Amino acid sequence: MNRRRYWKNRIPFLLTNLVCMAALTVFLLVCGNSISAVLLILVVWTAILLAGLFLTYWKRRRQMRELLDMAGQLSERYLISEVMELPEQAEDQVYYQLLKMAGKSMLEQIGEVQRERLEYKEYIEQWIHEIKTPITAMKLLCENHRTDRTKELLLELEKTNRFTEQALYYARSEHTEKDYSVRKMSLSQVVHQAIADNKYLLLQSGVRLEVEEMEDTVYSDEKWVRFILNQLIANAVKYRSGQPVLRFSTRRQQDQVVLVVEDNGIGISPADLPRIFEKGFTGQNGRMVQQSTGIGLYLCKRLCDKLGIGIVAESSGQETAISLAFHINCLIHEVQG
Amino acid sequence: MKLYKIMVIEDDSVIQGELQTLLNGNGYTTIGVENFSAVTEQIKNEKPHLILLDIKLPGENGFALCSKIRTFSEVPIIFLTSCNTDMDELNSIMLGGDAFITKPYNTAILLAKIASLLKKNYSTQQSEQIIYGNAVLHLESSQLEHKGKSAELTKNELKILYYFFKNGGKICSRADIIEYLWDNQLYVDDNALSVNINRIREKLAGIGLTDFIKTKHRQGYTI
Numbered sequence: 282m283n284r285r286r287y288w289k290n291r292i293p294f295l296l297t298n299l300v301c302m303a304a305l306t307v308f309l310l311v312c313g314n315s316i317s318a319v320l321l322i323l324v325v326w327t328a329i330l331l332a333g334l335f336l337t338y339w340k341r342r343r344q345m346r347e348l349l350d351m352a353g354q355l356s357e358r359y360l361i362s363e364v365m366e367l368p369e370q371a372e373d374q375v376y377y378q379l380l381k382m383a384g385k386s387m388l389e390q391i392g393e394v395q396r397e398r399l400e401y402k403e404y405i406e407q408w409i410h411e412i413k414t415p416i417t418a419m420k421l422l423c424e425n426h427r428t429d430r431t432k433e434l435l436l437e438l439e440k441t442n443r444f445t446e447q448a449l450y451y452a453r454s455e456h457t458e459k460d461y462s463v464r465k466m467s468l469s470q471v472v473h474q475a476i477a478d479n480k481y482l483l484l485q486s487g488v489r490l491e492v493e494e495m496e497d498t499v500y501s502d503e504k505w506v507r508f509i510l511n512q513l514i515a516n517a518v519k520y521r522s523g524q525p526v527l528r529f530s531t532r533r534q535q536d537q538v539v540l541v542v543e544d545n546g547i548g549i550s551p552a553d554l555p556r557i558f559e560k561g562f563t564g565q566n567g568r569m570v571q572q573s574t575g576i577g578l579y580l581c582k583r584l585c586d587k588l589g590i591g592i593v594a595e596s597s598g599q600e601t602a603i604s605l606a607f608h609i610n611c612l613i614h615e616v617q618g
Numbered sequence: 619m620k621l622y623k624i625m626v627i628e629d630d631s632v633i634q635g636e637l638q639t640l641l642n643g644n645g646y647t648t649i650g651v652e653n654f655s656a657v658t659e660q661i662k663n664e665k666p667h668l669i670l671l672d673i674k675l676p677g678e679n680g681f682a683l684c685s686k687i688r689t690f691s692e693v694p695i696i697f698l699t700s701c702n703t704d705m706d707e708l709n710s711i712m713l714g715g716d717a718f719i720t721k722p723y724n725t726a727i728l729l730a731k732i733a734s735l736l737k738k739n740y741s742t743q744q745s746e747q748i749i750y751g752n753a754v755l756h757l758e759s760s761q762l763e764h765k766g767k768s769a770e771l772t773k774n775e776l777k778i779l780y781y782f783f784k785n786g787g788k789i790c791s792r793a794d795i796i797e798y799l800w801d802n803q804l805y806v807d808d809n810a811l812s813v814n815i816n817r818i819r820e821k822l823a824g825i826g827l828t829d830f831i832k833t834k835h836r837q838g839y840t841i
Contacts, residue, residue, distance in 0.1 A: 406703075413720075414630050417633055417700070417721040417723065420722045421640060425639045425643070460703055461704060462708070474724075476800075476805070477726065477800075477801070480800055484796065489805075490807075492805060
């Protein structure tokens with residue numbers, strides 16, 4: 282509460298008191314009272330007036346501070362009207378009512394927006410499921426009736442599928458609680474599946490694949506990890522140079538299994554490296570290669586965070602290594618013996 | 619060899635047709651479903667060895683159908699679906715589905731899954747060798763036999779030869795061979811394929827099979 286403003290607001294009241302005092306003084310003097318008696322009355326009046334004013338000031342100040350603190354502690358401040366008590370003052374009650382009304386209409390708005398978002402998300406998911414039927418049909422048609430052109434068509438279909446998946450996971454990444462289940466999965470299997478998803482892309486861009494033997498099993502959601510690997514593979518191909526090589530390997534590191542995806546592409550400049558997981562960040566490479574959206578890695582990071590996978594990017598000039606660190610839960614291994 | 623019968627329950631007619639083409643091309647007989655209200659009767663009559671089941675179907679959905687089938691049959695069921703949410707996957711397993719493959723499926727993975735389920739459920743003695751001319755390819759021991767002599771093959775060489783034997787007589791392009799190897803998780807590039815082919819030729823010559831693999835200029839190889 283602003284002190285000067287508070288006292289400024291009290292000026293009309295003080296002026297009224299002054300006028301009353303002046304009028305009383307004149308009246309008392311005319312009635313033949315001694316000056317000392319009049320002075321005594323004025324002093325007592327002023328003392329009571331000031332004491333009353335300061336008391337109300339302190340009380341108001343305390344009230345206002347409490348309210349501000351309360352609002353400060355709330356995570357959703359617009360709910361303050363639900364938490365605060367009904368004020369005593371008549372004007373305050375009007376403000377309280379206003380606050381309630383504002384809060385209510387705000388909540389309605391938020392509810393509506395949330396519902397719309399959810400509906401949109403559901404629509405997107407449904408749409409993606411529907412678009413997969415024609416994609417599947419096209420893929421089967423291509424594979425059953427091979428001509429010279431089918432490989433190129435299959436490559437385009439892979440791309441189409443990757444983009445739809447990206448949209449699906451983008452929609453899902455907001456409400457992940459519902460849609461992941463951590464299960465035992467074999468790293469080698471998920472790597473091979475991700476490669477199979479990008480078979481035509483890898484074959485046609487002439488990437489040499491090196492897949493190390495991987496025996497580790499980890500606990501995570503297979504289809505999410507597969508999606509993440511798909512994005513990484515697509516990136517490695519997009520930013521390739523010379524004779525592209527893509528390497529998949531695993532290593533143990535304390536209580537973690539780290540899956541490393543390395544390529545020998547154009548690399549990431551040190552200045553860009555800390556920001557590659559940001560949404561919409563495309564960096565120096567992105568400006569040179571078209572079709573950089575700055576979504577792929579952002580989604581990877583987001584999904585990794587939700588799944589508790591540590592994702593780290595390293596790059597030194599010509600090489601980029603993205604490592605995914607899966608925690609091994611010793612408890613689970615002990616229970617399973 | 620016994621011919622397995624696979625039933626395709628899928629409402630998209632193009633996918634149904636193409637799946638049947640794919641399966642027929644890989645040595646299975648297929649039954650398509652046209653009347654979705656009498657699927658269970660059709661299953662009882664036809665007694666397929668394996669069922670490919672879509673989840674979104676007109677009328678009854680795949681889950682309901684699956685639990686119905688399970689009341690009278692233990693036939694292996696593979697769910698083929700575009701709904702890849704966790705609940706669907708869990709449901710399909712709970713209701714007795716044997717596998718869950720999401721669209722758009724990789725045909726190599728689908729065929730491998732079908733083969734492994736059939737093998738697990740019907741455990742017939744499939745011939746583990748293929749014969750072409752005088753040469754016999756033993757898949758289990760990964761050996762090639764010719765007139766009493768035999769040569770050991772590596773994993774890559776075995777797969778390449780298997781592909782040639784399967785396409786006996788037809789011309790196999792290098793790209794198709796590489797794609798086939800990739801489907802089998804052997805990531806061989808163009809150079810490595812040449813090296814492998816040369817090595818196979820040396821081995822073949824060692825057991826008296828010269829000029830078994832012929833190069834067709836600009837087209838590929840044939841046996």
